[in-house]
Amino acid sequence: MRRKFYIGSLFFLAFILIGGMYYPLPYYVSKPGMAKELEPIITVEDGYEEEGSFMLTTVRMGRANIYSYIEAKIRKYEEIYPLNMILSEKETEDEYNARQLQMMAGSKFNAIEVAYRKAGLPIQYKYKGIYVVQVVPGMPAEGKLQAGDRIFKVDGHTFASSEKFIDYVSKKQAGDQITLTYERNKKTSTVTVSLKRFKDAPGKIGIGISLVDDKSIIVDPKVKVRTDEIGGPSAGLMFTLEIYNQLTSEDLTKGYKIAGTGTIDEKGNVGPIGGIEQKIVAADQAGAEIFFAPNESGSKDSNYQDAVKTARDIKTKMKIVPVDTFEEAVKYLEKLTMKE
Known part of the structure; x- marks a missing residue:
């Protein structure tokens, strides 16, 4: 009898321990990620080689369970965030992931644009539709569209920008229907959706989606940026430096291992990011010798100060x-002496 009790207790304990691994807490945990060389990720056709390397830095972010929560409480440079600090209001985890991937896509787009412009090379654009970033609960798109869908036709029409798509929809009345042609997981489908007034903006009608433009940039020489499932906009500066370095004969790395972080906009401005402390740890562990950090115009609580x-x-x-800008990073590297 006692043996059965012990065996039962062991099974119960094992169940609790294993369950703790899979039961999600209402928190996210972030920790130092990796510093990854960009030359294997970014390829400019017939681009110049470099002696050193530019590296992007990442933060590992995941939903907390009891063990990762306790670990983050104990370890330095691991952070705990409540759900509402990571997910927008009513945003699902799938929508959050889609948003991160879209921000990465925007980051790559801006990086290519800034680097080619700096190199004096021509740029062209091609609008391909819109990406669904979030579906508003209670609106007609709920259950029909999902984050990550790419809409490229409305009632059989294509548009030159998302603004024209919005103008087309806004001219209709609540209760009218529109037919959307969209791509999901490389499969094309159509769906008919009614228009409805927004509760928080009665004068506005729509189907209830947050969207971003899906457009491609056409450059010569061609460039490929392979990021797989890496999300977010924080690699923008380092993408730009790597692309520009492959476009120009002067090797800006000068033989050094150069890491960094920061968003990049279409004008080449560098913006702040989250997790700078963890990225410093990751870069140091990878042997980086130089690290670019967003200065935020000299703010006392800037990424650079942290x-x-x-x-x-x-x-x-x-x-x-x-x-503060891509130009500042380039000027710093141009003045750098070659590593012996």
Whole structure:
């Protein structure tokens, strides 16, 4: 009898321990990710080679379970975030992931645009439709469309921009129907959706989606940026540097391992990101010698200031360089002496 009790207790304990791995808590945990060389990820056709390397830095982010939560409480440079700090209101995890991938796509687009413009090369654009980033609960699109769908026709019409798509829909009345042609998982489908007034904006009608443009950039020489499932916009600056370096004969790396982070907009401005402390740790572990950090116009609580504090704390020899623009990063590298 006692043996059966012990065996039963062991099974129960095992069930609790295993269950703790799969039961999600209402938090996200982030920790240092990796610093990954960009040359194998980015390929400019007939591009120039480099002696050193540019590296993107990442943060590992995941839904917390009891074990990862406890681990993050104990370990330094692991952070815990409530769900509402990561997910927008009424946003699902699938929609969050789709949003991150779309921000990565936008980051790549801006990086190509800025790098080719800096290199004095021509750029053309091709509009391909819109991506669904989020579906509003209670609106007609719910259950018919989902985050990640690419809509490229409305009532059989194609449009030159998302603004023209919105103008077309806004001229209709609540209760009218539109037929959307969209792509999901490389399969094309059509769906008919009614228009409805938004509760929080009665004067506005729609189907209830948040959207971003899907457009491609046409350049010569061609460039490929392979990011797989890496999401978010924070690699923008480093993408731009790698693309530009392959386009020009002067090797900006000068033989150094150069990491960094920061968003990039179409004008080449560098913006702040989250998890700078964890990215400093990841870059240091990868042997980076220089790290570009968003300066935020010299703000006292900028990414750069946080990066300096972390670098000092982990006693790295890596040089932390503040930048507000892509041009500043290029000028710094142009003045850099060649590594012996």
